Amino acid sequence: MNRLFLAMPATLFEYQSIHDEFSSTVQGKWVQEQNLHLTLQFFGNTFEKDYLVERLSSLEFHPEASAIKGLALLNQDRILYAQVENPSLEEVYTQIQETFGLYDEQEFIPHITLMRIKRILDKKLLDEKIKQYEERPVGILHPNIELIQSTLTPKGAQYTLLKRFTA
Numbered sequence: 001m002n003r004l005f006l007a008m009p010a011t012l013f014e015y016q017s018i019h020d021e022f023s024s025t026v027q028g029k030w031v032q033e034q035n036l037h038l039t040l041q042f043f044g045n046t047f048e049k050d051y052l053v054e055r056l057s058s059l060e061f062h063p064e065a066s067a068i069k070g071l072a073l074l075n076q077d078r079i080l081y082a083q084v085e086n087p088s089l090e091e092v093y094t095q096i097q098e099t100f101g102l103y104d105e106q107e108f109i110p111h112i113t114l115m116r117i118k119r120i121l122d123k124k125l126l127d128e129k130i131k132q133y134e135e136r137p138v139g140i141l142h143p144n145i146e147l148i149q150s151t152l153t154p155k156g157a158q159y160t161l162l163k164r165f166t167a
Contacts (some may be wrong), residue, residue: 003150004046007037010112012139025126029116035159038084038112038141041096052147053163055099061145061165064088068112068139071130081111083136
């Protein structure tokens with residue numbers, strides 16, 4: 001199954017160290033390092049690739065690079081993520097929503113998913129470890145916007161860059 005989404009690539013400085021540090025507190029599926037990104041819009045299979053490329057190419061994006069600082073939990077402790085505070089992302093998100101008539105009822109929380117948690121082994125220790133990362137820089141969000149195709153395979157999602165949009 002192929003799914004399309006719009007994303008900004010992310011680089012974490014010490015991703016393996018974070019992985020190792022949290023392995024004693026949670027079990028689950030870590031995102032492959034080369035797949036780390038911030039999702040601006042998940043399209044799934046709602047639109048054809050060519051239509052998306054055409055419409056997105058007509059937009060002017062002005063995202064800014066930003067630091068990725070701190071870790072947190074999302075969706076009732078089911079996702080471990082890195083936090084991104086970047087006001088320009090809200091503008092890009094709104095522009096995409098309006099262009100395609102897609103309005104999520106959920107609040108847009110800019111983040112980089114690190115792990116989908118299946119089991120928490122030690123909640124207290126997990127919370128302590130997250131607190132240690134509170135304002136700690138962990139990476140950078142690149143100012144590129146990319147249309148990505150995700151193909152689900154038995155080994156996990158395989159990503160293919162379809163188009164990069166520049167400011």
